[in-house]
Amino acid sequence: MRRRYPTFLISVLAFGYAFLYVPIILVMVYSFNDSRLVSIWGGFSLRWYGELLHNEQIIDAAWLSLRVAVMSATAATVLGTLAALALTRMGRYRGRFLFTGMVAAPLVMPEIITGLSLLLLFVSLQDLVGWPNGRGALTITLSHITFSMAYVAVIVQSRLAAMDATLEEAAMDLGGTPFRVTLDITLPLVMPAMLSGWLLAFTLSLDDLVITSFVSGPGASTLPMVIYSKVKLGLTPDINALATLIIVVVTLCVACAGWLTLSGNAKSPTVARTHN
């Protein structure tokens, strides 16, 4: 009996992970395939990586994706951190629970709806005030800020909630004005959470296809959009190579974010408040 139990668990585990990762591994393996036919192994080669570098459409799209991701992640980190500060440090007030929930709601909002509503907003704004003029990199960035800000807010908020509030009181007691205390104490202590929020926002922006397709315009195609349109015409090996590169970048980002969150929490232990 004792031996069967782990065997069962291990096979479940193996099956589960296979389910998750075999497709991804296949893509990565076939990116080194020399053959032009996607599903037939023709020997090891790096030629598709080389060809990627000469594909102007893909380079342009990658460059746009990168720019949008950096800008939207940065803006989302600033806004999300501010939102988290306001939500956790304004004390108890009516409707706080509602506001906290509303910040997190975009996390579960169907992307189709977010995309549709943003498109509607941009179109009517253009009609009303003439800005944003047309759709392109700007509208994509704005949309990415909207949904990734929610992620940053949730991450920073949980860090703030776990932080010992007496640290801020102590700084204020020593003569720090609320603004200085936020700069001197709060921000340095939530910095790991902000960084991990930034990385997550960056990744989300790099990945996003649905919302981006709604709000982009002619001449502004992000990398996922290019891949999607190319795949519709049939699989080509250079897409495998591109996908492999994206997987590596995203994995690095997520791993960094996770590491930052963990080490940030371990480094500044929250002091348990004893009775008083």
Added chain:
Amino acid sequence: MSDSAKPPQRDAARANSRPWDDPGQKPFVQITGLTKRFADTPAVNDVSLDVYKGELFAILGGSGSGKTTLLRMLAGFEQPDAGRIVIDGVDMTLIPPYARPLNMMFQSYALFPHMTVGQNVAYGLRKEGLPRADIRQRVNEILALVKLEGLGNRKPEQLSGGQKQRVALARALVKRPKVLLLDEPLAALDKKLREYTQFELMNIQDQLGITFLVVTHDQEEAMTLATRIAVMEAGKFVQIGTPTEIYEFPRNRFVADFFGTINLFAGSVAALSVDTLRLRATDLNGEISAPASGCTTGDNVWIGVRPEKIALAKTAPEGAPRNVFKGVVWDLGYYGNLTVYRVKLENGRIIQVSAQNRVRSSERVAEWYDEVYVSWDAHNSVVLRE
């Protein structure tokens, strides 16, 4: 910071002066009618208090007594619903925490984890905008005072509990506040360290002459540290006085019971003479003598006796002392320096007696189930009317 800078106030306090009894003295911290409600229940209810310069004042109370709320209002973290706080003649009620001339030592110490010890201590001075050289000098001075020289570059996580406590103290003292607030300053230390730190705190207070206001739930801490103690219960002060006054002359049963151990007997006054009353105790077969204490015959009162004021012997005491009762040793606890006996009297009532172990011996005055006599002098009875 040197010994010669010892302020005269503290010397006066040393010489047993009692500024609180001197109507000519002006209180340094003046709290009047302070009230704070949380969701309609008052945490602090119309509290008034005068603390004098150089005092080491303790506010003592159990959890939920409102002592922490009171401290937080003094520091400025809570806004009172009513009342005033005046420090050194200046109304502080509406001043934000960062502009008040007082500093606080937090129970959790609240050391900034991303700063070194030196940076922690220097933080308050940097906010004052002092020149760099002055800051360095004052940080070094205060670190020397709390015996932490050379640890300025450590991070808080590299310090022991006692060291953290001293960094917190140094950080709060370095700005030379008019009043230092201490929230359970010794609660997180182990027993040996507490005793040492307690005297350190008193010495430091002595050297700097800063008025200390300590909040604690530990009556022993309050008793040994403080010049005066305010006992707080349900948002109000029950009694304010010196440790001796509170221990020996508690105002009511709550204070008597909260502050140390006491045996309490209920009864009604049966007879009165000039200076003694005789109480017919309802839970004791017999009468107890006590100081008259302004009672009249028929009054229902309580009489309290501290365990160490009761004598225990195997033979009936000679002469005709009052308050002699016979019983059996029901339980005993040996503490090394003293032994605590729980004696079951003839009517089943158990009273506690503690005896100093003055003689080095493996024998005790009495053992389990020995028949013993307990007795105490009439003037050791405390009469409590509420």
